[in-house]
Amino acid sequence: MDSSTGTDVSIAGISKEYSTGVRALEGIDLSVGGGEFVTLVGPSGCGKSTLLRIVAGLVEATAGRVSSSRPGNAAFVFQEPALLPWRTVQANAELLLELDHVAPAERRERASESLRLVGLAGFEDSYPHRLSGGMRMRLSLARSIALRPNLLLLDEPLAAVDELTREGLQDELLALWSAVGFTAMLVTHNVTEAVYLSNRVIVMSPRPGRIVADIEIPFTFPRAAELRSTAAFAHLTGVVSAALRGAHA
Amino acid sequence: MRNASVLQIAPPVAVAVILVAAWSLATATIFAGRGYLVPSPSDVAAAFAGNAGTILDATLTTLREAFVGYVAAIVVGVAIASLLSYSRTLERGLYPYAVLLQTVPVVAVAPLIVLWFGYGDGSVMIISFIMSLFPIINNTLLGLRSTSHNLIDLFKLHHAGRLVTLVTLQLPSALPQTLAGLRISAGLSVIGAIVGEFIIGSGNTRGGLGVQIIFAQGRMFTALLFAEVIAATLLGFCFFLAVSASGDRLLRNWHESAVSE
Numbered sequence: 001m002d003s004s005t006g007t008d009v010s011i012a013g014i015s016k017e018y019s020t021g022v023r024a025l026e027g028i029d030l031s032v033g034g035g036e037f038v039t040l041v042g043p044s045g046c047g048k049s050t051l052l053r054i055v056a057g058l059v060e061a062t063a064g065r066v067s068s069s070r071p072g073n074a075a076f077v078f079q080e081p082a083l084l085p086w087r088t089v090q091a092n093a094e095l096l097l098e099l100d101h102v103a104p105a106e107r108r109e110r111a112s113e114s115l116r117l118v119g120l121a122g123f124e125d126s127y128p129h130r131l132s133g134g135m136r137m138r139l140s141l142a143r144s145i146a147l148r149p150n151l152l153l154l155d156e157p158l159a160a161v162d163e164l165t166r167e168g169l170q171d172e173l174l175a176l177w178s179a180v181g182f183t184a185m186l187v188t189h190n191v192t193e194a195v196y197l198s199n200r201v202i203v204m205s206p207r208p209g210r211i212v213a214d215i216e217i218p219f220t221f222p223r224a225a226e227l228r229s230t231a232a233f234a235h236l237t238g239v240v241s242a243a244l245r246g247a248h249a
Numbered sequence: 250m251r252n253a254s255v256l257q258i259a260p261p262v263a264v265a266v267i268l269v270a271a272w273s274l275a276t277a278t279i280f281a282g283r284g285y286l287v288p289s290p291s292d293v294a295a296a297f298a299g300n301a302g303t304i305l306d307a308t309l310t311t312l313r314e315a316f317v318g319y320v321a322a323i324v325v326g327v328a329i330a331s332l333l334s335y336s337r338t339l340e341r342g343l344y345p346y347a348v349l350l351q352t353v354p355v356v357a358v359a360p361l362i363v364l365w366f367g368y369g370d371g372s373v374m375i376i377s378f379i380m381s382l383f384p385i386i387n388n389t390l391l392g393l394r395s396t397s398h399n400l401i402d403l404f405k406l407h408h409a410g411r412l413v414t415l416v417t418l419q420l421p422s423a424l425p426q427t428l429a430g431l432r433i434s435a436g437l438s439v440i441g442a443i444v445g446e447f448i449i450g451s452g453n454t455r456g457g458l459g460v461q462i463i464f465a466q467g468r469m470f471t472a473l474l475f476a477e478v479i480a481a482t483l484l485g486f487c488f489f490l491a492v493s494a495s496g497d498r499l500l501r502n503w504h505e506s507a508v509s510e
Contacts (some may be wrong), residue, residue, distance in 0.1 A: 058402050076406055082399040085503035086421050098417075099407035127502045 008034040008151060008183045009055060013064035015208075016050055016209040023208035024050045028064070030202060030211060034150075035185040037177055039194040041240065042204030048187045052076075052153050053208065055185065079159050081136040081145075083128045089115065089126040093142050100147070106167035114142040117176060134165040140197065145180055152177075154186040158193065167225060170196055178221060193239050195227060203243040215245035293479070296472035303461065306375065308480050309420030311442050311457035312358035314370050315488065318377025320437035323431065326379075330423075331415055333386075334393040351383040359448045373445030373457070378439030381434035386432030392423025428496035435492040439485040458484070 014028040024047035032038050040048040053059040053067050056076050068074070075096070083092050094102045102110070113120055118138040127226035128136055137157060144152060154173075174197060177184055188194055195217055203213035217236060219227060224243045227233050257367075270292050276289035284292055297304065322410075333340040359376050366372040396419045404414045446459025458481045465474040 053402075058406060058408060074406075075404065078398060078399040078403075080397075082397055084400070084421070089299070096403075096407055099404065099409045099413070129503060188318070249378060 007031050008036070008069050009185070010067050011051075011055065012066070013053060014051065014061045014062040014066065015061045016047065016059070025054075026059075026210055028209070028211060030214075031178040032183060032185060034183055035181060037174075037186070037198045038200045038202060038216060039186045039188060039198040039203045040204060041188060041191060041194045041244065042209060043206050043244070044189065046204045046206050047209030048204055049155050052155050052185060052187050054235070055151075068151065070085045070150045073147070073149050074153055075147050076142055076197035077144050077152065077157045078152045079156045081128070081140035083136060083139060085128050087127075088124065088220075089120060089128070089131070090127050091137055092128065092139055092148055093120075094145050096143055104156065110146045110148070111142070114146040115139075117145060117179060118142040118172065123191050132162050136163060136170060141173070147177060148180070148190070149182050149233075151183050154184065155217050156187055156189070159188070159190075166193070171225065173197065174221065174223060187208060192228065195225065195233060195236050195240060201240050203240060212246065213240075215240055215243065217222065258342075260334075280343055285469050285471050287463045292472040292488075294473045296470070297476040300473055300476065304458075304477060304480050307456065307458045307461045307477070310370070311439065311446065311459065311481070312484060312488070314373040314445070314457060315377050315438040315442040318374045318441060319381050319434060321374070321378045321435060322381035322385055322438065324432075326382050326430070327389050327420070327427065328399055330386050330389035330393060331399070333368075333390055334415075335411065336418065340390075347383070347386060352399070355380050356444055359444055362445075363448050367448045370457075371496070372449060373442050374461075376445035376448075377438045377441035381438040383451065384429070384433040384437065386430075387431075388426045389423055392426030393419050396422040420507075425500060428500065431492050432489060436485045439488055443481060456461040 004213040009030075009032040009033075011028055011030040014025055015023070017023045028051060031037075041050065042048045048061055054061045056074055058076070084095065087095070090108075090111060090235060093115050094107045097107040097110060112121070112124070115124065118141055120135065120138055123131065124137070128139065131139065140157070158169050158173075161169065170193060173184075184197075186194075186197060198217050199221075201213075201215045201217060202211055203215065204210065205212045213238070219232070272287075273290050276287055276292075280287040285352070288296070333343060333347075355376060358379070362375050362379075366375055367457045393415075400418055400422075401414070404418055409417070442457060443459035443462070446457045447463055449456075449460070458477055460472060462477050462481070465471075465477060
């Protein structure tokens with residue numbers, strides 16, 4: 001999927017200083033092309049999550065601006081699935097459509113379609129507590145996908161699941177990305193995950209966060225699990241890790 | 250399965266048998282001839298049987314008063330908690346007084362309520378209401394405040410209004426805590442009703458358990474007094490059980506504590 005169709009998100013001169021005087025981000029310039037999968041990596045507290053929240057509009061930047069070619073159609077996926085335990089799988093998948101005042105019939109149809117895409121068809125009437133951790137995260141993804149977003153913001157969505165589930169979910173995330181065709185911005189501190197998923201990895205410095213490297217990941221999509229054990233893959237994770245270490249020094 | 254339930258039921262039943270036996274023995278020895286102080290279990294059973302109609306009427310009267318006070322406390326309590334959670338400023342301004350009001354002994358205020366609202370069951374309901382109110386406010390507010398921040402952000406991201414967020418997200422999130430408050434208040438509402446009846450009760454031969462208890466005490470009908478105390482205890486207990494059971498039913502699909510059983 002190399003169908004970069006112009007710039008989707010353009011981040012210009014973003015800085016963030018909290019009222020406590022802590023400077024989280026300084027002079028971030030980044031432009032993300034339509035349909036790209038861009039990952040932000042950096043040490044804990046470097047402001048990468050804050051940057052994602054600024055792009056979403058959940059946090060206000062102190063300076064700079066974010067513009068989007070198709071504003072108002074972004075979805076946000078959190079580190080925890082953030083489901084409503086009193087709602088069935090189907091009703092959870094419809095939640096955001098409900099908040100966006102989509103008509104009930106269309107809501108049902110779009111939610112069912114998303115559940116099919118993440119492999120949760122047949123679980124519509126279950127409650128979240130009956131699902132495994134991986135299935136809950138897939139439901140959380142389905143809830144966002146149902147919006148048919150052009151931009152998906154992912155804040156360490158796979159950090160809380162075990163290694164095996166994580167690798168499975170990475171493949172599903174890529175499959176969703178190529179099936180739905182959204183632009184993805186992912187935050188993670190896992191270098192392997194960043195290289196495996198993205199076509200670009202942005203490396204950030206410790207606080208105040210700045211961009212220290214913008215690394216192209218040239219592997220073609222679709223990618224398969226074996227990619228992780230190739231020399232070229234090891235080389236690129238090495239490059240990203242070195243950039244991270246350089247940023248620390 | 251059968252054995253397990255027998256093992257569960259046997260110990261409390263054994264304790265009850267031992268207690269009644271000890272009570273029986275005490276009335277036959279220490280309190281022999283002083284049934285006006287401690288009547289024997291059989292005297293109490295006889296008082297129960299002989300006044301079954303009166304006790305049942307009184308119990309139903311108290312239940313009705315407690316229930317009205319309780320339901321009013323649920324409506325008002327959840328509304329106040331929602332209002333307080335609406336704005337930090339509002340909470341800062343009002344919450345200290347809510348706590349202060351909570352420390353006012355209801356027993357001390359009850360005569361004032363009767364003075365304002367008269368010697369009727371309306372006053373009893375109001376006292377029961379006041380008694381039930383605070384656990385519901387406190388617990389609901391706690392629940393509303395502990396709604397997941399991510400979910401609040403998600404609702405914000407999709408431009409959900411505060412009312413939509415309250416109804417769709419916060420109140421359901423708070424349900425386990427609200428129900429914990431409702432359990433506490435179930436017992437309190439019965440206590441409130443009986444306290445209210447004490448105040449309005451003297452000289453009144455009809456009325457709830459509180460009225461009957463004062464009446465029995467005034468005439469030294471100690472066995473009847475015991476029977477009525479037992480009826481009041483059972484009433485509070487059953488009320489609590491009914492609220493717990495409905496709560497578990499509501500939560501059965503989603504809350505860990507209700508699910509795992």
